[in-house]
């Protein structure tokens with residue numbers, strides 16, 4: 001199995017490095033982190049938890065067990081050993097980045113891609129002292145890295161065209177939208193656009209034209225919503241109406257010569273201006289903490305992405321289902337474990353019924369995720385489905401034994417009741433709550449299908465052997481009480 005595991009290294013695990021760890025794990029990479037900060041592991045675990053919550057909303061059918069693993073290295077050399085991608089995300093100082101990249105270059109293999117998350121430093125400067133500079137480039141992401149797809153790829157003087165091609169494919173494969181910037185330039189493209197808006201915003205606050213809150217309201221109720229799905233040029237193209245883009249350009253060309261911006265007239269950074277911005281921003285955010293704002297941001301981004309995915313538009317087109325990204329990395333499952341836990345998580349807020357309990361169809365969804373975990377673990381995962389074979393559920397019986405509230409922990413234990421060459425009989429027990437009580441049982445019959453032939457077909461040996469192993473590990477357990485029970489009312 002080891003040959004399938006993809007390994008990445010993240011050097012510097014702060015806001016951006018933590019985001020890279022989470023994104024790469026979702027894509028099935030095992031990630032080794034080097035960050036000397038004593039709190040780095042705790043911080044990264046928080047980002048991973050944030051990402052898990054977002055992924056559960058974005059891809060409700062996926063089990064977290066499919067993710068890659070994170071580990072912490074004591075040196076850069078240990079972190080990058082065997083990595084196909086090294087992503088540097090240390091603080092924005094050229095001397096620090098040059099030293100770190102020199103160390104990375106001395107330790108990597110020829111095959112690795114080295115990306116720097118720098119917001120604006122030139123790759124030619126960063127790669128100046130390092131070996132393997134041909135593999136190094138800027139790969140500038142946006143925060144939060146685990147949700148925003150774009151990454152600006154900027155090569156330096158020594159970067160090879162082959163490394164750029166490999167990186168474009170690699171970042172696409174992890175669900176991102178890599179954009180190759182044609183020329184090396186300070187701050188690349190995205191941050192130059194942001195910088196223009198930032199300078200203008202500071203000037204407007206300084207002159208008392210608008211507060212921080214007013215400026216944010218104008219952006220988030222108007223131009224920001226347009227940009228999120230149309231961008232700069234497509235938005236303005238529509239501004240020309242039926243007259244088209246040429247008409248728009250002719251109409252607004254004169255205003256470019258009017259004093260509509262103060263881009264190079266940067267206000268002096270006085271205590272008064274800093275205090276104004278901070279207090280206006282405090283008023284505007286209404287006492288919400290950074291953590292609360294991050295949750296609001298992530299929930300909104302997930303819902304935007306869902307809409308864009310449904311409309312096959314903009315950022316929605318870059319998204320990749322974690323199950324597809326992990327297709328090469330078989331699910332690891334200890335078939336002999338007793339109990340065999342096939343799903344665990346918390347009752348999500350979207351799963352509430354009008355009594356604020358987990359609603360009934362979500363029970364089937366959780367049982368279905370548990371079944372997938374078992375199937376993937378026995379060799380019938382996405383790669384097997386791509387070969388044209390799968391398991392179809394032909395019968396289900398769910399018993400609802402007890403209620404469970406939103407946010408409470410739940411898990412599923414799975415029993416393999418029977419299997420033959422074509423059929424699989426499963427029984428799931430769902431437990432949850434602080435007292436770990438039985439909540440529901442799910443009994444399912446599945447049929448192994450040759451999808452091209454459109455009919456049931458014998459399972460291959462490796463899958464029946466895996467089922468036999470589970471059956472053997474469970475052979476001494478008593479049969480579940482309700483297995484094979486039918487729905488009915490006792491006759492009086």
Ligand SMILES: NC(=O)c1ccc[n+]([C@@H]2O[C@H](COP(=O)([O-])OP(=O)(O)OC[C@H]3O[C@@H](n4cnc5c(N)ncnc54)[C@H](O)[C@@H]3O)[C@@H](O)[C@H]2O)c1
Pocket residue numbers: 011012013014015016017034035036037040089090091092093100117118119120140141142143
């Ligand atoms: N914050 C953003 O919005 C953003 C967006 C895009 C790109 N970036 C870029 O990403 C990079 C990191 O920024 P950040 O916001 O994550 O900063 P950060 O301060 O949150 O994280 C930097 C991390 O690097 C670690 N570090 C410091 N020295 C190190 C060393 N010698 N070896 C390994 N780790 C070391 C720190 O402990 C810290 O955890 C910068 O180049 C920044 O310009 C930031």
